Amino acid sequence: MQAELDPKMIVYFGGQYVPIAEAKVGILTHALHYGSDVFEGIRAHWEEAQQEMFAMRLLEHYERWKQNCGIMRIVVPPSSEELCEITLELIRRNNFRTNVYVRPIAYKCAERVGISFDDQDAFALIALPFGDYLAKEGGLHACVSSWRRVDDNAIPARGKIGGAYVNSALASDEAHRCGFDEAIFLNEAGHVAEGSSCNIFMVRKGKLITPSVTENVLEGITRDSIMELARRELGIEVIERPIDRSELYICDELFFSGTAVGLAPVTQVNHRTVKDGKIGTIARGLQQLYFDATRGHLPAYSKWLTPVYKTRK
Numbered sequence: 440m441q442a443e444l445d446p447k448m449i450v451y452f453g454g455q456y457v458p459i460a461e462a463k464v465g466i467l468t469h470a471l472h473y474g475s476d477v478f479e480g481i482r483a484h485w486e487e488a489q490q491e492m493f494a495m496r497l498l499e500h501y502e503r504w505k506q507n508c509g510i511m512r513i514v515v516p517p518s519s520e521e522l523c524e525i526t527l528e529l530i531r532r533n534n535f536r537t538n539v540y541v542r543p544i545a546y547k548c549a550e551r552v553g554i555s556f557d558d559q560d561a562f563a564l565i566a567l568p569f570g571d572y573l574a575k576e577g578g579l580h581a582c583v584s585s586w587r588r589v590d591d592n593a594i595p596a597r598g599k600i601g602g603a604y605v606n607s608a609l610a611s612d613e614a615h616r617c618g619f620d621e622a623i624f625l626n627e628a629g630h631v632a633e634g635s636s637c638n639i640f641m642v643r644k645g646k647l648i649t650p651s652v653t654e655n656v657l658e659g660i661t662r663d664s665i666m667e668l669a670r671r672e673l674g675i676e677v678i679e680r681p682i683d684r685s686e687l688y689i690c691d692e693l694f695f696s697g698t699a700v701g702l703a704p705v706t707q708v709n710h711r712t713v714k715d716g717k718i719g720t721i722a723r724g725l726q727q728l729y730f731d732a733t734r735g736h737l738p739a740y741s742k743w744l745t746p747v748y749k750t751r752k
């Protein structure tokens with residue numbers, strides 16, 4: 440999934456482009472102790488035939504990031520448009536010619552002991568070569584986690600807040616140790632929420648169904664893209680509603696979506712096959728559409744893409 444890091448790789452830290460080896464934070468940094476950071480995950484795909492890299496829904500990611508930073512009272516001074524420019528420059532300075540994952544992180548940076556927030560904020564952007572995540576020939580085997588999804592009144596799941604990812608890490612670790620590829624969270628109401636780092640969709644009777652954004656899920660940008668592709672390209676009805684756990688066992692198709700995973704079909708849940716245990720036709724179709732859209736093969740979706748190298752000024 441992730442290649443070994445080159446210590447000379449350039450990151451954006453403290454308002455400058457510096458080698459990653461120079462981008463360090465102090466041991467008392469508030470975010471390290473209390474999880475007071477908000478991060479993002481953005482992908483840019485290298486397209487060999489066009490000798491170009493396409494960043495996916497860059498502006499939307501920065502708009503979401505800045506909104507979520509507001510939940511945590513973290514100020515990121517550059518505008519979303521300026522953050523897009525910094526990201527493009529960062530990828531260019533590294534001269535990446537492979538798929539890249541961009542990790543913006545904004546955090547409470549005061550170096551002291553004490554929980555409450557103060558007004559010292561910092562942010563950094565890291566871009567790294569990144570291959571497939573959670574991909575598996577024949578589909579993923581998932582389990583319903585024994586951990587519940589964090590509630591909006593505890594730590595908002597939509598916030599992409601560092602501390603909330605302990606919840607994800609506990610579920611993911613448990614799933615892996617039990618021999619599964621990914622966990623499926625239920626929320627406190629007992630409804631299906633999402634994966635540890637991805638949204639979830641099921642197909643029942645030809646309709647695509649996903650938990651609504653008030654079910655304690657991240658408001659995924661890939662989720663939104665998949666819904667648009669399903670409606671526009673496949674003419675499928677998309678419904679946002681609560682999903683019961685038992686529907687996971689009787690649905691026709693199941694898949695995860697996310698920036699890291701793309702679209703990842705699930706063929707088993709808790710040792711029960713999803714339908715006949717084969718990847719479903721809707722999941723396959725959407726996977727191909729999403730692949731093509733993110734690589735610039737579908738002109739109707741070029742609105743989602745920012746070319747990295749051709750936009751060089």
Ligand SMILES: Cc1ncc(COP(=O)(O)O)c(C=O)c1O
Pocket residue numbers: 480607633634635636637638656657658659660661662696697698699
């Ligand atoms: C918990 C969680 N849900 C869903 C997603 C998918 O969101 P997006 O499609 O915006 O990457 C992520 C992505 O990081 C995530 O961490």
